[in-house]
Amino acid sequence: MKKFAIAGLAVVALAGCSSQDEQQVLNLYNWSEYMPQQVLDQFEEETGIQVIYTTYDSNEAMYARLKLLSEGAQYDLAMPSTYYVNKMRAEGLLAELDHSKIEGFDRLDPDLINLDIDPDNAFSVPYLWGSTGLAFNGDVIDAGQVTRWEDLWDEQYQGRVMLTNDMREVFHIGLRVLGYSGNSTDPDEIREAYEKLTELMPSVRTFNSDAPRMPYLEGEADVGMIWNGEAVMGREDMPALEYVYPEEGVIVWLDSFVIPRNAPNPDAAHKFISFVLQPEISAMISEEIGYATPNLEARKMLDEAVASDRTSYPAEADMVNAEFQADVGDDAMQIYTRYWEQLKTGR
Template identity: 75%
Template structure:
């Protein structure tokens, strides 16, 4: 009889162990320093879903990783920039967004939804938008001389220039200085941009897309490219760091949430998107990391010093000649990639 009782207890115990739910997890693949820790902590507390946060420093790195792991389900949520949403959508790398599971979508700026790269936002939900412009240290450089991308070629900046480690962004400035569109698909124009950028390379001290403000803060560079949010964060520690909208036109981009194909935790991904789209959370993110929120309800909650900061929220004049980055297609991307590799290797 004791053996039967013991066997019964063991069976019940094993059955109880088997019925325990697996911990709920969200694997978020995002840019470095692009989501406040407070937001992740609050999401975990409110939902019980653990966030595993992995980072990348360029769209190319993100895309290569997801392409390599295509359909594996390793990531539940990623944050590509404008043109990569289109590229990944066309290649079947994304799941459709279930809008019935998303709350707060109506709060998004109408000018930033239903874009050509993803009509009706079938595969993406806007997260943040911003610009890539010029930065300089006003303690070391005369600000009157820093007004355009072309100024980077000034001889006095030899060895003091920083570029983002982003192929399309770097080629954008070469193309715009030559008078071409930053979205050019013309191989001859791309080659000319490569030649122009090759002339700049002796002045380039570093490429940085992990935290582009740091080379300025650490005194490694005095002038170069920067993302507007990085400029805002950098100015908190270095008041002399100034952000400039170049005369040739700044780069404008929109980063969006997407769900990779066969994501194991797609429901958690939808929950996280809805959580971030709460006006209070979107406002917290914009204030904390300096980028513009597409959430109109969140903008109303921002302090005046944030809402009126031109670095984060540019005026119409600031966006004169600005260009959104677009998908240039596989053929042009191969041309860009070939010349980018030559540029980086010094060949």
């Protein structure tokens, strides 16, 4: 049975109505398979607020949708990754949070709040953090054979490589293989990364950011990129699926709750954030979907098998050369976007 909410699913409310006998609704715009159904059900049961869960498969798609609807009102909560919080905040696409309506903010890891992407967390609250690294099928590839991003260019993997459908992540690996920062804004470096990635394209079988574990589970790909939580979930059905922190440096990201400007029900959004910040709820989410919680009290409640799993909770050695993605600015983004379109169309 599928444990997670799927695109467009309106979950049936279990209790409660508003004072006007009209049920309150929370429109949650999130990555697919990124919120356990049990959490949604329990929130509805305790608050009487119906959750309508709609999904996207990339930050670019989420951003474009919210920008298109910036003058309208459709979503109450979204979950942009790291640098998109800064981008959306700067463009006036987000509503400022009322921290007096949020309980549990003080439980968050000090290293993951008050970042440059959102000083004082005026517009965002951390939800989960994780990494994008290498994956391989241990039944067909020997351990130790894949240790670097650069290994993806090995001709023996031609036609068997999986990449996420994420422009910045894909260019990140091209840049790191060349020795550059994954946050480069240098047009020449971005061009070089594009040229390097064109050499990889004959090996690429698919792009997938909807459920990146599936190409491995379905035998479509043997090696490539994956999010660490997807690797954890994938191991439930495919124990041979291995996760590797590449030597050039893993991609690190932080996904956060934000309230879009003109959200129809910001009060429900604040209630949901507070609900998730409860330690037992944050712990449940981390255990269910394999990503690391920023909630320090929740970490104390984790099952030992989860807390000690380096795929979800990396050791210090795993984070050598790790790099958070940063906002590269509109000029650089236009360059990335142009090359990304050329890369995917083969022109």
